[in-house]
Amino acid sequence: MDELNDLARLEREALSALQTATEQASLDAWFGRYLGRKGAVTLAVRRVGSLPKEDRPAYGQAVNQLRKRLEAALAQQGETIKEAALAAEMETGAFDPTLPGRLPNVGRVHLSNRTLREIYDIFRQLGFQIYDAPEVESDEYNFELLNIPAGHPARDMWDTFYTTTPGYLLRTQTSPGQIWAMREYAPEPIRVILPGKCYRYEQVTARSEMMFHQVEGLVVGENITMADLKGTIVAFVRQMFGQERKLRFRFSHFPFTEPSVEVDMDCILCGGKGCRVCKYTGWLEIMGAGMVHPTVLRNAGYDPEHYSGFAFGMGPERIAMMKHGIDDIRYFFSNDVRFLSQF
């Protein structure tokens, strides 16, 4: 029977083609050519009907066996390919984990803004809201309403940029924000922080800037005491700088608070033993604070007979410098990428 010879030839041809298939795609093609819907073996099966009746059983059996053998061979070749692929994937010889990584391009939040965020987060937990006020200010808000009349020697504490409109200036401190906040809230109680840029007529050196940020805090209500001031500042400093920090409150003078204090923290570098950073005093000055002066309360719409309050102010750049060992404030606003990219 010639048909059986055809089958033998088909088998030889298929098996030899299978040997050359070394990847899954050629296996799939091979399957299509031989075992698929229009494949040679499928066509051979269909030929059964055209054969004389007596030849059909032998041919049928032969073609079915052929099909099974080819299916088995395919499966085996599949296994072989998979093993080879796995072996290739597991080949480790050339791998060098010390080659450089490919960094994604990401920016960074400016260190001042990062520090401001840390400050915001702590005060938010303490129930403070964040309040905004103008930078171009009037002499009245920046000085007079804060109990610093014209000509007062306390004005020497602030070197001021004046604008060409008499009576207007760039705020030297965030404290005028106290007046804005109080005039908006009065007579409601207040618990806010007022962050923002301030400006001073000062030569720019490693230690002084013409622009810097300040964060002012203001709490006004009935029965607000100096003990509240201390408690709040201690809570803030310990969260910002660590629970082990020691604080000292030293009486000082600001025209808009009375009593006024400066807050010192034990030096984070030397722990209070004395070093270059703390100028051998063991202490770092971190903020000014005090009980809101009755004149300021009155100027801003609160009766000092019934309301009291405390205020404080700190410099995020100064805080960042202490925290990160930065010895030159000029880095912040020159926006030197070699600096910014480190934080």
Add this chain to the structure above:
Amino acid sequence: MKVPLSWLKDYVDIDLPVHQLAEKMTLAGLEVTKTEHVGEWWDREKILVGQVLQVERHPNADRLLLADVAYGGEAPLRVVTGAPNLLPYLGAPEPGPKVVFALVGAVLIDGYDPARKRKKLKASKIRGIPSMGMVCSERELGLSDEHSGIIILPEDAPVGMPLVDYLGDTVFDIDITPNMARCLSMTGVAREVHALLETPLHIQWPKVKPASLSYTAGDKVNVVIEDSDLCQRYTATLLENVQIGPSPFWMARRLSLAGMRPINNVVDITNYVMLEWGQPLHAFDYDKLVARAGGGKPTIIVRRARPGETMRTLDGVDRELTEDMLLICDIAGPIAIAGVMGGEETEVMPGTANILLESATFEYINNRQTAQALRLPSEASYRFSRGIPAGMVVPAAQRAAELMATSAGATVVPAMVDTYPVPQETRVVEVTPQRIQKLLGADIPPEKMVAILQRLDFSVEAEKPLIANSLLRCTVPWHRLDVSIPADIVEEVARVWGADRLPERLLPTTLPPQRHNWVLEAEEFLRDLLVGAGLQDIIPYPLTSLEHCSRLHPDGPAPDPADYVRIANPLTPERSVMRHTLLVSLLETVQYNLRYSERLAMFEIGRIYLPLPSGRAEEPHRLGIIMVGPRQVPAMGVDDAGKLFTFADLKGVLELIFRRLGMQDVIFLPTSHPTFGPQVTAIRQGKREIGVAGVLHPLVREAFGLSQLPVLLAELEIPPLVEAYQKPLQLRPISTFPPIVEDLALVVAANLLAGDVKAALRKAGAPLLREVELFDVYQGEGIPPGKKSLAFHLTFQSMERTLKDKDTAKLRQKILRQLKKSLGAELRR
């Protein structure tokens, strides 16, 4: 203010170690910024008080002397010295002066070393004669830079005493805040120390002779105060037959320790009294005043300057005076600028015999303004400009008279002039202990409060029995100008009680009404978004220059200064106006940084400043973005190394912002803008223009000195972004049925905007056409001139069923029909 403790101890007992005293003063508001230990390094055994017994000439050198010095040892030692101030004792039969004697082995400063290094003294032979030690100058002991002669100690200096015990001292440098101006004097500091330590105070009123010294109308001088609003009190004391010469050792020593250089006894006495009492004094040459009065009785007139008046001050400068400056005058004209500087003509000179001494008080704000206007800061005006109590004027004058008599040989003329038109008021402040307790949050016992106030020299009348709500009537001492309201009393009590003794309390948990700060929240959201998109957050100065602003308009007219908030006193011209746009700050920052990095991608969220007629400014918030250089940081394995940022990169960042904020109605429209080249877009939300973005104009780039690389710049208004941020994003329903994605290429007029075609596609395909994405723009072979091909991926999807091919085929036909009609679009074949 430098305070030598040996001087302070004249007025108050100190029973604490130095560092504890410094700590206590610091906490109470007198910040000791430095503690200097004078003589700390002097060897107790080898640097001693000595006495020169005999001076001979050196046999082999004209300029050298031999001195035998007794120092407490068994026998005097002979030293070789060049000290010129030992010459007068040459060959004298009597024993010579007390000196500082250093034995061989003592460590001293090398007087000839420019670096002033310390060196061990060795035995030496000078021109053949052995020198067994040294008599020392001030420089060699680090007391001053004086090296022209040796130190001559007072006659009663005990020979053999270690010098550190005799001249050693501790000097506090105290930072005096404006409210503590009273402590710009030793007696003022002493009063504070007394209150803090509870140790006895020994401030003594001057004992001046003759006892008949009284301040009445004088027969030697008249005083007329014309402007009593600026001069509350003026006294003039006449001192005759003054012998001008060096001050006594103790006075010169104290002045040096306090940081003032001794000059002569008259100058030194005025300085000494100022440091002791805080009252600045001025000495006139009385005979010159008489001469100016034509030989008659001088009249001192205290008045404001007249228009055009000038005077030569004692620094030799002719000063133009303005009408708000207070002068001391006589009938011939000005003789001093009150409390600021004296005039040259009536200055005390070495030959002066008679002195008229001024002790007065001037209005502090006016004094400060005058000193500032003339740029004449001085120790005197520093004190006057912080206020001097009128009660200080007479005791200071008397103390000076006493010292002039004892240390300058002066005769004090008994009848002197005191003109006091505005007597100092006595202030009484009423407060209850309860109020103090309430403000401090501390239960300080009322009797402790009273004791503190009394130690500070307040007289306190308390309602009896003394309980928390007893009224305290506190009479403010005459030497305190800073206390006038109950809060001042609270501060006094708190300061002396100690802040460390006040309790700490957390704020009550009931919060004031809470309000959002949407602007800040939106800005922080944007900051994180942009940082994640690879941009660096920056904070440049909002101050810039008109010149930089004009660079943004290479073809336009110069900027009008009136449009800017301008600084009247800029530090530099580069920082003299407040910006109108963030673009100028972004360009300044890039200009600075291109030295360090060729790839920069930065943003700022900040304010611009638009002047309002009132003098204030509108300060709207903006977002600015700048990108320049390669898209990727060049590195191994980075594929598109060298490819530069293009407009598409910038627009991608903007689209990311709008997408994240759910701003679907933002469109980009061609526009023109002087700062940008042809590639520029206006950004609109509905009808509102909210920003601009594009490629910087080549001339602007050149004006800022930037390289040839394209600079991508954008500026957006923040308020629309804040509005969008406040609205919660709304879910677009997600279909459970499969989408069909098909491509469609359209040939349209080359000048048609892709955005318009896309919008037309969306409209025609709604609602089943869910997404339209442009993936190719093509011009060239196969496309007629004046046309372009735009190829889109179209995504069709239904919310209700699985779409069939025939659905999309129908839709395609509809879309093609409509776009042909509206835009003349043809299907690309």
